Amino acid sequence: MAETMTAGPASMAAVPAPGDALLTIENLQAWYGESHILHGMDFHVRPGEVVTLLGRNGAGKTTTLKSIMGIIGKRTGSIRFDNHDISRTSSDKIARLGVAFCPEERGIFASLDVRENLMLPPQVRPGGLSLEQIFELFPNLKERLRSQGTKLSGGEQQMLAIARILRTGARFLMLDEPTEGLAPVIIQQIGHTIARLKNEGFTILLVEQNFRFAATVADRYYIVEHGKIIDGFANSELEANMDKLHTYLGV
Amino acid sequence: MSINLQALMAQLLVGLINGSFYALLSLGLAVIFGMLNIINFAHGAVYMMGAFCAYFLLNVMGIGYWPALIIAPIVVGIFGMILERTMLQWLAGLDHLYGLLLTFGMALIIQGVFQNYFGSSGLPYAIPAELQGGMNLGFMFLPIYRGWVVICSLIVCLATWFLIERTRLGANLRAATENPTLVRAFGINVPRMITLTYGLGVGLAALAGVLSAPINQVRPLMGADLIIVVFAVVVIGGMGSIMGSIITGFALGIVEGLTKYFYPEASNTVVFVLMVLVLLVKPSGLTGRTT
Ligand SMILES: Nc1ncnc2c1ncn2[C@@H]1O[C@H](COP(=O)(O)OP(=O)(O)O)[C@@H](O)[C@H]1O
Ligand SMILES: [Mg+2]
Numbered sequence: 001m002a003e004t005m006t007a008g009p010a011s012m013a014a015v016p017a018p019g020d021a022l023l024t025i026e027n028l029q030a031w032y033g034e035s036h037i038l039h040g041m042d043f044h045v046r047p048g049e050v051v052t053l054l055g056r057n058g059a060g061k062t063t064t065l066k067s068i069m070g071i072i073g074k075r076t077g078s079i080r081f082d083n084h085d086i087s088r089t090s091s092d093k094i095a096r097l098g099v100a101f102c103p104e105e106r107g108i109f110a111s112l113d114v115r116e117n118l119m120l121p122p123q124v125r126p127g128g129l130s131l132e133q134i135f136e137l138f139p140n141l142k143e144r145l146r147s148q149g150t151k152l153s154g155g156e157q158q159m160l161a162i163a164r165i166l167r168t169g170a171r172f173l174m175l176d177e178p179t180e181g182l183a184p185v186i187i188q189q190i191g192h193t194i195a196r197l198k199n200e201g202f203t204i205l206l207v208e209q210n211f212r213f214a215a216t217v218a219d220r221y222y223i224v225e226h227g228k229i230i231d232g233f234a235n236s237e238l239e240a241n242m243d244k245l246h247t248y249l250g251v
Numbered sequence: 252m253s254i255n256l257q258a259l260m261a262q263l264l265v266g267l268i269n270g271s272f273y274a275l276l277s278l279g280l281a282v283i284f285g286m287l288n289i290i291n292f293a294h295g296a297v298y299m300m301g302a303f304c305a306y307f308l309l310n311v312m313g314i315g316y317w318p319a320l321i322i323a324p325i326v327v328g329i330f331g332m333i334l335e336r337t338m339l340q341w342l343a344g345l346d347h348l349y350g351l352l353l354t355f356g357m358a359l360i361i362q363g364v365f366q367n368y369f370g371s372s373g374l375p376y377a378i379p380a381e382l383q384g385g386m387n388l389g390f391m392f393l394p395i396y397r398g399w400v401v402i403c404s405l406i407v408c409l410a411t412w413f414l415i416e417r418t419r420l421g422a423n424l425r426a427a428t429e430n431p432t433l434v435r436a437f438g439i440n441v442p443r444m445i446t447l448t449y450g451l452g453v454g455l456a457a458l459a460g461v462l463s464a465p466i467n468q469v470r471p472l473m474g475a476d477l478i479i480v481v482f483a484v485v486v487i488g489g490m491g492s493i494m495g496s497i498i499t500g501f502a503l504g505i506v507e508g509l510t511k512y513f514y515p516e517a518s519n520t521v522v523f524v525l526m527v528l529v530l531l532v533k534p535s536g537l538t539g540r541t542t
Contacts, residue, residue: 069436095438107433109426116422121437
């Protein structure tokens, strides 16, 4: 842990968050009922960055995103987004500040058709993608508008889950393992989408197990273990950190 | 056996009218169950309140049947929303049993209060002038008010179905039934939606109460008697589907009417016999979810 922290300005793990950060997390702790899952997370995301949380299964990555979104039983510590303290805010109000969440299980609604799924999240800010822009990104969806949401293939469901939050005008996206269980061509398509969103100035907090995929889009990485950030480095330092990364992820 | 068409038609009409009330009431129960996960035992009490509301509007304020058809569901709906805000919302996430006990208790209190002031006898409510009289259809005589009840109930049921299955608002509702946490995380105020849904379900029951006032008189226990049958209807239809509860409501009314003609001795029990059969074969109901 100590080595990368002193490795230069690009190493962020313990550096105080810069004043211009869009999202700043300090000493975040979270619980599911009695079980204490997050034990003091500290990290930040700057506007326009793609930041990836890496870590083994059960490390607490999903719990971190849920805590930011305000959909966890109990959380303490500080969560600042766009100069608002959101650590006690309800999730609908957090969404209205421009935070959008694409859950790991995708959360496609079976009782809604594809169009209804797509139109479900309300617009929270002006400037969301139009339906045309969405169909240009994900042509498959256009063909399936009348299908039941859960009748889509896994890949199409993932596209739908991403597409529907692009409509809302939210500029901060949290994507939880968007490539999990998908075929290589679809992973590639999702990679292109994320790269394009980044170009257009979206800020993205990504959770991934697949760090080869993450490497194609991320600016920085944080390693999560046992509910804490134990390391962090920039994409340019990825090669130098490869050995450690293999140890952390157990691959 | 020879069939007396006139008598058969008369029983079918009675069945259709009962079915109209079953459909409106079981529809409201299904809507409430979907969003709140509560089996609303107060449903009969709010039905009764709808009828009383129409009675007060007429006798205290001089407001007639047609405005009451709108005002009573709104007034009782608001009363329901207050119950949801102050009590039911705290049961979210708990076992069905708590909601059932709480709403059952509320029903007893509401009915007790009305009984205290009005006893158990019925108060008359006249059929509005426009709907008095009847029509000779050739094979039978149709009292106009009864025809109106069937048509009004059908329209309101189908409009509710359309609202839930075909509109944007309905899509929010269906989604929140499936996964309220995620819907809220998209920026939708789910708690407010739950309150409005309870208001909608209760308002439908109150509307049924207003419709029934000229037919059945206005009595504190009018809902308590009816709701037992409606719960059997709901068990048979299953709670999962809006259209399912509408169709089951009308269908069972008709089955009752036919039984009254062909085997009158069983007309009061046929719904319960069907309920037992359905429970044995498909416990989640004919259109219900299997969870
Ligand atoms: N709903 C839950 N209730 C109780 N414990 C949970 C729940 N969800 C996750 N956990 C536990 O929290 C820990 C972190 O889970 P999670 O944040 O999903 O990890 P990751 O996303 O990094 O794989 C795990 O030990 C997991 O078993
Ligand atoms: Mg996870």
